[in-house]
Amino acid sequence: MNSEIKTQQLTAVLEVLQLAERLKFELRHSWLSNGRQESVAEHTWRMSLMAILLEPLLDEKVDLSRLLKMIVIHDLVEAEAGDVSVLDQIRNPELRILKQQREELAINRIREMLSKANGQEIYDLFFEFEEKQTFEAKVANAIDKLEVQLQHNHADIATWEEIEYDLSFVIGKHVAFDETFILLKDLIEKQASEKLKMAGLNVEEIRSRAISSFG
Structure with a gap:
């Protein structure tokens, strides 16, 4: 590969990195234990750490x-x-x-930006995650769901909306493919239960309502 082509590819990489910088200030619904709202970049970082820590414990x-x-x-x-x-x-x-439409436009733009480098690979990985068919995609999605609940557990319960009480008990369908994730889900769910009890809430009533509403 000659220097001119590589420079073009690196220029495209810098453009995507500039775009990605926005994730440092794009805020999510979740709150941190210090009372600050979480950024998308922080969520992604801890998902990555979870993957590294859990990898040796997975069934496959x-x-x-x-x-x-x-x-x-x-x-x-x-x-x-x-x-x-x-x-x-x-x-x-x-x-x-609307979210799906916007994200598909965005991933197409990123593929075009990186067309001379690895744009197609990134495009394919995005849809592999969305389709949840491969083992890696199932793992990534399970980590995504568990990290969200874990972050809620760390935050002040005053930041929770009532519907989030219920959502604490419906992660099972996302983790059933692997025993490690089932056990981890149980531990994270136990944390949520204890947090709800400390707030004076009826956990069994919430759990029953959650199963009835969300399956």
Whole structure:
């Protein structure tokens, strides 16, 4: 590869990195234990750490390099499309469709920006995550769901909306493919239960309502 082509590729990489910088200030619905709102970049970072720490404990061998790429890439589109919380999507299902459309436009733009480098690989990894068919994609999605609940557990319960009480108990369907994730889900769910009890809430009533509402 000659220097001119490599320079063009590096220029495209810098453009994507400039776009990605927005994730440092694109805020999510979640709050931190110090009372500050979480950024998308922080969520992605801890997902990556979880993947590294959990990899040796999984039932099947996972391609860690591919898994980490998928995790880092999956929210990159939010630098352009913005973050739409699950709560907003539950309240207004049309937002889910709009979110998908915006993210597809964003990943297509990123593929074009990196067309001379690895744009197609990034595009393919984004949709692999979305389709949840490969083992790596299932792992990435399980980590995504568990990290969200873990962050809620760390935050002051005053930052929780009532619907989040219920959502603490519906992660099981996302982790059923691997015993490690089932056990981790149980531990994280136990943390949530204790937090709700300390707030004077009826955990069994919430759990029953959650199962009835969300399956």
